[in-house]
Amino acid sequence: MDQMEYIFKILPFMLSGLKLTAKIYVATLIFAVPIGLLAAVLKVSGPQIIKKVLFLYTWIWRGTPLLLQLFFVAFGLPVIGIRLSSFNAAVLTYALNYGAYLTEIFRGGIESIDKGQYEAAKVLGMTYSQTMRRVIIPQTIRRVLPPTCSEAVNLVKDTALLALLGMADLLRISNQIFTRDANITSYILAFIFYLIISSFLVKVFGNLEKRYSIYE
Amino acid sequence: MEYTLKILPLLFQGLLVSIKVYLIVVVLIVPVAVLAAIGKVSGPRILKKILFLYTWVFRGTPLLLQLFFIYYAFPYLGIVWSPLTCVVVAFVLNVGAYETEIIRAGIESIDKGQYEAAKALGMTYVQTMRRIIIPQTIRRVLPATCNEAILTFKDTALIAAVAIGDLLRTAKELVTYDFKITPFFVACAFYLIISSILVQVFSRLEKKYSIYE
Numbered sequence: 123m124d125q126m127e128y129i130f131k132i133l134p135f136m137l138s139g140l141k142l143t144a145k146i147y148v149a150t151l152i153f154a155v156p157i158g159l160l161a162a163v164l165k166v167s168g169p170q171i172i173k174k175v176l177f178l179y180t181w182i183w184r185g186t187p188l189l190l191q192l193f194f195v196a197f198g199l200p201v202i203g204i205r206l207s208s209f210n211a212a213v214l215t216y217a218l219n220y221g222a223y224l225t226e227i228f229r230g231g232i233e234s235i236d237k238g239q240y241e242a243a244k245v246l247g248m249t250y251s252q253t254m255r256r257v258i259i260p261q262t263i264r265r266v267l268p269p270t271c272s273e274a275v276n277l278v279k280d281t282a283l284l285a286l287l288g289m290a291d292l293l294r295i296s297n298q299i300f301t302r303d304a305n306i307t308s309y310i311l312a313f314i315f316y317l318i319i320s321s322f323l324v325k326v327f328g329n330l331e332k333r334y335s336i337y338e
Numbered sequence: 339m340e341y342t343l344k345i346l347p348l349l350f351q352g353l354l355v356s357i358k359v360y361l362i363v364v365v366l367i368v369p370v371a372v373l374a375a376i377g378k379v380s381g382p383r384i385l386k387k388i389l390f391l392y393t394w395v396f397r398g399t400p401l402l403l404q405l406f407f408i409y410y411a412f413p414y415l416g417i418v419w420s421p422l423t424c425v426v427v428a429f430v431l432n433v434g435a436y437e438t439e440i441i442r443a444g445i446e447s448i449d450k451g452q453y454e455a456a457k458a459l460g461m462t463y464v465q466t467m468r469r470i471i472i473p474q475t476i477r478r479v480l481p482a483t484c485n486e487a488i489l490t491f492k493d494t495a496l497i498a499a500v501a502i503g504d505l506l507r508t509a510k511e512l513v514t515y516d517f518k519i520t521p522f523f524v525a526c527a528f529y530l531i532i533s534s535i536l537v538q539v540f541s542r543l544e545k546k547y548s549i550y551e
Contacts, residue, residue: 186529187495190522193510198522201513282400286499293403297410306411309403316399 128307132299136311139295143281146212146291150277153217158224163254165229176225183222189283191215196287208289216280223273231266232258264334271327278320292316345512345521352508353528356494359422359504363429363494364487370430371437376467378442389438396435402496404428409500425497433490437483444479445471477547484540488533495529505529 165176183191195211206214235258243253285294292312299308378389396404405428412419419427448471456466498507509525512518 181534182526182530185533186526187492187506189495189498190506190509190525190529193506193513194519194522194526197510198513198519201517201519279400282402283496285402293400293406296403297406300410304414306407306414309407309411312403313395313399313407316403317395320398321394 125307128303128305129311132303132308132311135295135299136292136308136315139290139292140315142289143278143284143291146209146216146281146284147277149213150216150220150281151274153213154220154224157217157221158228161221161225162228162232165225166232167250180222180225183219184226188215188219188280189286191219192283192287208287212284212287212289216277220273220277224270227266227269227273228262231262234265235261267331267334271323271331274327275320275323278316278323282316341516341518342520342524345516345524348512349505349508349521349524349528352503352505352525353532355502356491356497356504356506357532359425359429359497359502360491360494362426363433363490366426366430367434367437370434371441372472374434374438375441375445378438379445380463392431393435393438396432397439401428401432401493402499404432405496405499421500421502425500425502429490429493433486433493436486440479440482440486441475444475447478448474480544480547484544487540488536491533491536492529 161176161179164172165180168176192212192215195206195215196208199206199211239257239261240253243257248256281291282293284291285297288294290298292315296308296312300306374389374392377385378393381389405425408419408428409421409424412424452470452474453466456470461469494504495506497504498510503511505525505528509521512521
């Protein structure tokens with residue numbers, strides 16, 4: 123019974139941590155998806171110089187650890203006079219990191235569409251942006267849905283890195299409660315929270331994939 | 339430039355620590371994942387259930403939480419390990435869980451006819467696995483495994499969170515002490531070089547072994 127009481131006592135703290143985790147998660151997705159889409163389209167059909175810049179962007183952001191990027195923005199940029207609030211720094215870094223991965227996923231999707239589709243659209247008299255919007259992108263979305271969903275599930279787990287920036291996310295709160303009370307219950311609760319969220323997302327995305335993969 | 343040359347040896351030492359942990363982890367993961375995958379495909383029911391729980395928990399929660407649990411909570415439960423041991427155990431269990439699922443999917447993707455043909459030739463279960471199923475599985479799981487191996491190198495940055503002087507932790511300490519941003523750039527270059535080399539090596543490997551499919 124003591125155990126139960128203890129859980130109820132720490133639950134509000136844990137939930138406040140969960141709230142920050144959820145906020146960062148949603149904010150990241152809101153920024154990362156448009157970044158990925160725009161960069162992918164430009165990488166396929168933009169001018170040469172933009173292609174080169176975007177190559178550098180995806181190469182650097184996918185080739186270095188997310189934690190290094192977070193440290194760079196949160197601790198490195200203030201050294202050269204750029205100060206962001208920790209929330210903004212986190213969202214900026216997560217969005218650029220996941221944006222880079224999504225760019226490559228979307229680019230792969232666009233390039234996997236058969237050339238005949240472009241030719242057919244041209245024959246029908248469509249402009250480039252019409253072809254993209256009406257023919258290519260809708261087919262691309264269906265193809266990139268599985269890897270995109272898997273990135274979205276990964277993001278939940280990557281939000282735990284916030285704890286190392288000193289932000290009071292689910293992991294840091296449970297770590298603090300553990301240190302204060304010398305009781306591992308908070309860690310167990312964190313495990314359960316993360317498991318519920320990621321299992322829930324896997325289910326939701328699984329249904330989404332089933333629904334949209336009908337036409338392939 | 340002078341400053342860069344001054345910090346280079348320190349950062350290089352950090353890089354060696356990262357690479358050391360990476361190699362230990364990669365070597366240990368292969369047997370863990372192969373055994374767990376075979377257990378998941380053809381073990382007794384109780385073992386299957388335990389392995390289901392294992393992959394579900396370790397793939398469903400953050401690696402950093404697992405690392406913290408082993409590093410901070412295990413001593414409280416009476417298990418005291420060195421930081422290096424904690425890191426290796428956490429990484430092997432975590433990446434091992436992902437790799438288990440990759441190999442399991444690979445084994446299950448092999449056509450049933452292969453088992454039947456092996457049976458018709460009078461092979462035992464172990465022979466079938468060793469001579470027929472595993473060699474075909476390796477080729478199929480290679481791309482996903484290489485991908486996982488590259489991700490794991492970037493994940494080694496998480497060991498900066500415990501008291502081990504890896505590349506990232508060394509860079510961060512230098513930034514804090516010297517109030518210069520250069521160490522982060524050097525660390526960034528190191529990570530980029532290593533991950534680009536890994537990408538090259540693995541894509542060669544994939545090309546070489548995908549001939550037979």
